[in-house]
Amino acid sequence: MLKPIFSKFVCIFMVFTLSGCATMQFRDLFSGYAQQMKPVKLKAINGHFDQALQEVPIRDMSDTNYILALLEKGRLTHLAGDYPSSKNYFFQASGYIDEQKLKAKLQVSKGIQNIGAVLSNDNAITYEVPDYEQSMMHSYQALNYLYLGDHEAALVEIRKANLVQRAALENNFDVINDAIVNLQDDAKLDWQSISATYPEMEDVIGEAKNGFQNAYTFFISAVLYEASGELNDAYIDYKKALEIYPDNQYLQNDVLKLATKLGMTDDLVNFEKRFGKYQKNEQKNTGQVVVIYDQGLVEERDEMRLRLPVYTSDAEMRFYSVSLPVYHKSEQYFPNAQLSINDEILTFDQIVKVEALAAQTLKSQLPSLITRQVIRLIAKEKMRKKMSKEGGDVGNILANIYNLSSERADTRSWLTLPQSSNILRSDLTEGHHNISLKIGSLNKEINLDVKANRITLVNITATGNHIDYKAINL
Template identity: 45%
Template sequence: MFSVATLVGCTSIGMSDLFFGYSQQMQESRSAQLRGDFVVATTSVISVNRQHNNYGLSQLEKARLQFLSHDWLASQKSFELAYQQVQDQEQAAKIQISSGLKKVSAVVTNDNAIGYEIPSYEQGMLHSYQALNYLYQGSLEGALVEVRRANLVQERALKTNQAELYKAEEEMAEKGINSNKLYDNFPSMDNLIGDLKNSFQNAYTFYLSGLLYETAKKFDDAYIDYKRALEIYPNNTFLQQDVLRLANKLDMNEELARFEQRFGRYQGQNKTNTGQIVVIFEQGIVSAKEEASLNLPIFNTRSDFKFFTFALPVYRGRLSALIPLSISIDEKSYLSQEIVRLQSLASKDLKEKLPGLVTRQAIRLVAKEQIRQNLSKSGGDVGNILASLYNIASEKADTRSWSSLPDNVQIMRLDNVAVGQKKLMISYAGKKQVVDIDVSENRTTLINFTALGNFTGYQTINL
């Protein structure tokens, strides 16, 4: 099997990537993350060089964990490296010089031999975290650059998504695979996806953009992005009030009347000597992809049908329980509300990619079968057995994804909070802690609160 070793050496994937799934390799890091030991979690991320297929993904994992460690500069640098990978892939696609050798090697190995392409929903979160990194280092301008990039990701995906889905479905049909048969036999992820329309529209990225534009006094831009977030999460009352507040401030009287008809009158008041508190609450951690096997008929090299066993990635189970954050201040209590369920976006992204995954695997399985037949002729029973064992061992599902992301993000906004030192009683899942903050006049105090596993932590900043 020297040819396999040669291909592995040429395609920047290790033998562990060939025979062990990404989810399996990330178990130690995820366990440390759930304990709140972010230093160990970071060092446990598989270290790879720039030529490795998982380089961009590795930087995403490190950057998120460094962010949780409040190491803003290190996180910023890791996200920059991941973003450079995105740009390199986009440039390669534009000039039609894709990694041909990697795709050839994927034919005789598995999809892990293909460079990891960071999906749109992950790109949006990349820029959102990078915006916060800049914000915590005192650069509002740098943060605004990142939220603009996050918005561009969604705009591009909106233009290209449907065409790409249609093309993948067509290519799968050319291989004789019926999409209905695929989805009938594949474990359903619908209970994880819910009623999402696509895998890339993220209300949180729009909300963060609106918040930062408002901080920069760019109220028209803030109003546009709050409205975009509201289109995705129309039942979020904090978003409703944001849109009503800015429609009122900008004298958008016709729109204000329409929004008030939907959501009721604007509840805010312009009080002096007050500030605002905004809470971004990240809960849990996304599930790891698992492997699912199913049998499907496809055309073989003799142009007739034969059943092959496919190894495909899947998210299993149900959505985790959504537990709101409770904050008490000045004898009043408030609950956070969901603004994005990243687990649902990840599941929707995988479902949209299934036709492409199946098509590549169909080509690979037929090629491997042809190799087995040739080795059987030249090497007899020994060649046949070795080729069969290799085919079984190497056919691993591609379980790569940004696995350190939170399961969901929730928000809360408190207006007209009297200025001065404040003690917030924060309650989550039966645990309580006091957070001291300083509310300044006409300024927003941002609290970024994280809860995962047994860990809770927070960061505050006056915008």
């Protein structure tokens, strides 16, 4: 009696396995990405980047998480100072993303992946890199090129980052609205009631208006343009960064300075009303020091259960528990950081909170996520009924065990990004300088060789008790 039942269950399971084996590793079915990445984050947070790199799960090009492995390795090798390897990983990632976009335009079928996703969970779907992660990838690639002495390639890369944001701004709202309509029409669910039940994540999102406008990218872009003498382009990107972070004192001074230099009379009147007069303090034989401070590692997505009223294939309304990703407020503590320059203590201003962009991105994805969950629930319920009918209690038990164990939220995201980044800017006389960085009880001496009329870019990273920096004259 049991043999036919087990045979049928094995056949159903094999349909899933064969449909998903080319795209999904078996461990991803029952273990979330965030859980698998804990050893990587633990080593990275303590500054052991080479060891963390060895812990990144091995993925091949057919794997649904292949792109994530490239991004994690790109960031870890960047942190380790291995810029050629980091450049190579990000180059591969960028090519893979472009290929996926082309497939989407050509509407290449995802039937095989969809079968696996319907019978398992969203981890069977190839990871689509969200806009904020794409812009961060291009930003770090730009830094790689700078450190390798290729300023032109860095500018090309930063333009790609800005194109990502521009395209996202044009497409984002239509995509979200379409997903909400599909959720209400196809899944017959009330989006308003779901929104009221799902955590708002406002304590994570803060003042971030969306998940793709990234002031970090705009700021790096503006600095590179300014260093190249392209002041009009620099001014545009400083203004874009200021729109996102209007209280950032360094961005305020940047737009006042360039508006004055470029003779932007109308803009200058408006900015001076908001921020006061531009205090010109440019002296001979001085250069500008621009500091970008990346702190911590971004929070991972957590998993939560949400009970939804779902209409089955028999038009019966039942309540089902579904697993959905969510962001909770970070428990990471970041002490204040400050630089001592020529007996003057300077503090940092935030330029991006990566976890806020991540939470806003997830919030915009929810309608599509829930729609797929409902379709999955109905498909799994059909499978359970079929097995129960043909295998009795044993078939019913086997189907329930599989359904419960495979019900996993999609917790995938790029987890070696910083939690947030901050900036600082100051003028220094030409020559060698030792400046002191203080982060809580930790201290770090930073050695700079400042050139007159040039920008010295300093990138500081702090994870746990590990602090490192890289300085370059632009």
